Amino acid sequence: MKIHFLGAAGTVTGSKFLIETDELRILVDCGMFQGLKELRELNREPLSVLPNSIDFVLLTHGHLDHCGWLPKLVSEGFSGKIFCSHPTKEIANLILLDSAKIQEEEAELANKNNYSKHNPAIPLYTTDDAKNVLPLFRVVEPNLEVKLSDNCWFKLFYAGHILGACSIELHVEDKVLIFSGDIGQDDDVLMFPPIKPKKADFIFLESTYGDRIHPQEDVLSELETIINDAVAKNGNVIIPSFAVERVQTMMYLIWQLRKQNKIPDIKYIIDTPMGISVLNVFRDNLKWHKLPINECEEMCDVFTLISDYEDTIAAIYDNQPKVVIAASGMVTGGRVLSYLERYITEPENTVILVGFQAEGTRGRRLLEGEKEIKFYGKFYPVEAKIFSIEGLSAHGDQNDLLNWMSELENSPQKIFLIHGESTALEGLKSKISERYNYDCQIPILNQVIEL
Structure with a gap:
């Protein structure tokens, strides 16, 4: 089994993690890169694997940096099922249509005022591309086991953060892989506290605020x-x-x-x-x-x-x-x-x-x-x-991230720290080692690791 870190590795945005086995290719999240120009330009680069070779997409939630590249994935050949919670399906549809509309408008404005280096400026994807994603969504209730093959199944569990956000427990080749998605604060104003995982061989843990404690401000x-x-x-x-x-x-x-x-x-x-x-x-x-x-x-x-x-x-x-x-x-x-x-x-x-x-x-x-x-x-x-x-912030801080692992009944073989800037990744790695003595790794973009 191989894991391809196609996004949110060494950076916060563009979440894409490909699990490759002898029989399946599963993409967890399909986000857009945001922020630095060199990251945004990656949105126009082809994936290192052919989209039509991917069997399924598992979506943690509907934010743009987790779902925003789906129209490109579909337009370039992906035709499998996209599994997610019901609110995530509704929100992702809204976000993708809005993203496409903004890109079309910005391209039109750039062409009108001649301030793009591209001639003509073209949107990353169109409204029609975004609409083509919707028929592929399949809604999954939390804690329901969904079989993808004889040797592979997954379930979603509540992550807080935003409406519909879930972590993913993926069972494949007798291993348990946990993808945190984005984890909310334990005391969020609107969201319930995230559910903690009980067992994992490999954890893919977000680290957005891995080096920070949210101020206890009023x-x-x-x-x-x-x-x-x-x-x-x-x-x-x-x-x-x-x-x-x-x-x-x-x-x-x-x-x-x-x-x-x-x-x-x-x-x-x-x-x-x-x-x-x-x-x-x-x-x-x-x-x-x-x-x-x-x-x-x-x-x-x-x-x-x-x-x-x-x-x-x-x-x-x-x-x-x-x-x-x-x-x-x-x-x-x-x-x-x-x-x-x-x-x-x-x-x-x-x-x-x-x-x-x-x-x-x-x-x-x-x-x-x-x-x-x-x-x-x-x-x-x-x-x-x-x-x-x-x-x-809708993201948990360092304490929330550490507490999220507090109910594990076994010691994972490896924690992969993702979705964070370098100081956040290093800060969280140090704290996990100090509190749990777990083996942590910080993958780099496009790295392929064999499990």
Whole structure:
């Protein structure tokens, strides 16, 4: 049995792990690379194996860096089944269509304004490519054993993180492989705590926050202070947010503050059509999260929900103070760019970063204090205040990741640390060795390891 590390090895994004046996090829996740230019360019490179030689895809969850390359995989020949949870199917469909639409629009804009080095600029994939993925999805209930062959079966188990996210327990050639996917915080606002694995021969463990402990900050109090300070200066608050789970978490927190009259009665805007669509997925999948339907409806009543771009323009040029939650979370695309293009040059405005910011993204550059930022081929001075609320990450921190392995009944042969930057990978490796004395390895991109 061989494992091909086709993504998220030595970096955070582009999750793709191919399990190759004598009879099967199984791809766990099929994500897009994001962030650094040299990583994004990998999205246009062919896989090292032919897509039509892959039998199945097992999907941990619906974030772009875990499912966003599926349209390319399908357009290049994959025609097998894609197994995932019900919410993941719904969310992945939304995310893929949104991703395709953004790419088409950006290619059109780049061609119109002649700021791409490609002539013409073309999207990585089209809306039609994204639509071709949907018929291949097969929904699997958690903890249900699904047989792929006489010698291979898998089951999904709850991972927290976002709606529908699961870890994968894969039994193949008498070995148990555990793929963590992304693991949520034990005390997440909306998600239940992740389920811990009981047995594993090999673990493929995400390491996004492997070297960090989330601050034990009072998130509500911090959010209250930031919003009130901005409004007192007649400014606006822009919150770039991942449309899945992060938008809903921010809605929940703002709703809590409004209920207690701790923040003013101004406009609170959700401007992400996909984030609004995800609210429907929340309503339809109540067993996957903590929020009862009546609270979900009460929360939504606090917000102005914007879908039409004409309403986006009207909101941008409305001079009244407001709080806007808009995608994308790492400021890589989406409608948040239109708000920031207008507001980032004004010192009375505030930007709140509320999730992981990958290397090479605008969000990471803002986080690190860059004084000038580029939108649509033009540079803008960063005069707005930039805040980060780390405790709001959908990823578990170092303690959560270590605790996730605390109920193992055996010592795994190997822990492969994936989905992290180098300092996070090394930091987690050291802590796992210290606490459990497990053998850890940090694979590199495109490495093939025989088990």
